[in-house]
Amino acid sequence: MKRIMSGMRPTGRLHLGHYFGALTNWLEFQEKYESYFSIVDWHALTTKYQTSQEIKNNIWEIALDWLSVGIDPDKSTLYVQSAIPEIAQLHLLLSMITPQNWVEREPTLKDLVKMLAADEQEAKEKATYGLLGYPVLMTSDILAFRGELVPVGKDQESHLEFARDVARRFNSLYGVSYFPEPQPKFTTTPLLKGLDGQKMGKSASNDIKIADSEEETVKRIRQAITDRTRIAKTDPGHTDLCEVPWPLYLVFAQHIKEQVKLECESAQIGCVDCKARLAGIINEFFRPIRERRKELAKNPDRVRKLLEHGNIKAKMVAQQTLAAVQEIMGLVVWS
Ligand code: SF4
Numbered sequence: 001m002k003r004i005m006s007g008m009r010p011t012g013r014l015h016l017g018h019y020f021g022a023l024t025n026w027l028e029f030q031e032k033y034e035s036y037f038s039i040v041d042w043h044a045l046t047t048k049y050q051t052s053q054e055i056k057n058n059i060w061e062i063a064l065d066w067l068s069v070g071i072d073p074d075k076s077t078l079y080v081q082s083a084i085p086e087i088a089q090l091h092l093l094l095s096m097i098t099p100q101n102w103v104e105r106e107p108t109l110k111d112l113v114k115m116l117a118a119d120e121q122e123a124k125e126k127a128t129y130g131l132l133g134y135p136v137l138m139t140s141d142i143l144a145f146r147g148e149l150v151p152v153g154k155d156q157e158s159h160l161e162f163a164r165d166v167a168r169r170f171n172s173l174y175g176v177s178y179f180p181e182p183q184p185k186f187t188t189t190p191l192l193k194g195l196d197g198q199k200m201g202k203s204a205s206n207d208i209k210i211a212d213s214e215e216e217t218v219k220r221i222r223q224a225i226t227d228r229t230r231i232a233k234t235d236p237g238h239t240d241l242c243e244v245p246w247p248l249y250l251v252f253a254q255h256i257k258e259q260v261k262l263e264c265e266s267a268q269i270g271c272v273d274c275k276a277r278l279a280g281i282i283n284e285f286f287r288p289i290r291e292r293r294k295e296l297a298k299n300p301d302r303v304r305k306l307l308e309h310g311n312i313k314a315k316m317v318a319q320q321t322l323a324a325v326q327e328i329m330g331l332v333v334w335s
Helices: 016-032 041-051 053-069 085-097 100-104 107-116 120-126 134-143 154-173 214-222 245-252 254-265 271-297 300-329
Strands: 003-008 034-039 076-080 149-152 183-186
Touching: 003 016, 003 134, 016 034, 016 053, 016 076, 016 149, 016 245, 034 053, 034 300, 041 053, 041 107, 041 134, 053 076, 053 271, 053 300, 076 300, 085 134, 085 154, 085 300, 100 134, 100 154, 107 120, 107 134, 107 154, 134 154, 149 154, 154 183, 214 271, 245 254, 245 271, 254 271, 271 300
Parallel strands: 003 034, 003 149, 034 076, 149 183
Antiparallel strands: none
16 A cells, blocks of 8 residues: 555644535555545644744644544544654754755745735744745755655645655655655645635635534624625525535535535525534534544543554554664764
């Protein structure tokens, strides 16, 4: 089986975008590939170092989300990045062979700096040495497990090029073919906007979380932007202009899409009722997941043990990689 590697930053509870953009793919991967899924807490630190106290709790929240949706620790290796110091050691060694200008031109890095700071002066103060090394850390996450596949969207392939370039450079510098050049495993992500019609994001508070209660879901869907041209209930709606509910219907309720379209475009239903129905469908979909999550949350020791078990499995692989890299580089491998 090919080895696939992916991770998520522990920056808060996961939302519908994560569920349909990543987790549903992971459920499929764990049946087909040797899967390594990491909670990448050091990555969260690269931008959240001023609020680092939140990271610990977010690790549990993400673990609960993963387990409740069906990411199975018997099929996948689930681990926390900071439990595997070998990744940090590999990061250091790969930093030594990575040209500085490769890091500086990395587009992801530019996006992260933009997220941190409003202008160039602020960026100088807030962007850290750790953030600059982010692409090498991401590469180490993949190469520590000699990952062959990394799930990416069609527009994100460039993120992986960096890791490929570093793997290639290592192999060429030391005359080996030790690291596989990780290949993209393309995934399709439905375009789900946030409730305000903007990009869905945890920090924008415009999302619906997997862990939200049914009441919260109803309340939040009520705020969703619909067809901005529809003023009165008697005006016919336009599903193609309906910004949030219609795309959600397409994801959650394909089987009634013709009915919704007809009712909307002939003004048989108002947006308030249409959104109430949608909230009911979403709640029904997530009910078993939310119930599992509640049960797991009552048993933090069990969740901790599952993560510790994954950490041990991941550590064994990363240790082997690190020892091999040290050998290849001609360094002393201490026992
Ligand atoms: Fe959107 Fe439903 Fe309103 Fe039509 S009736 S615009 S699909 S919310």
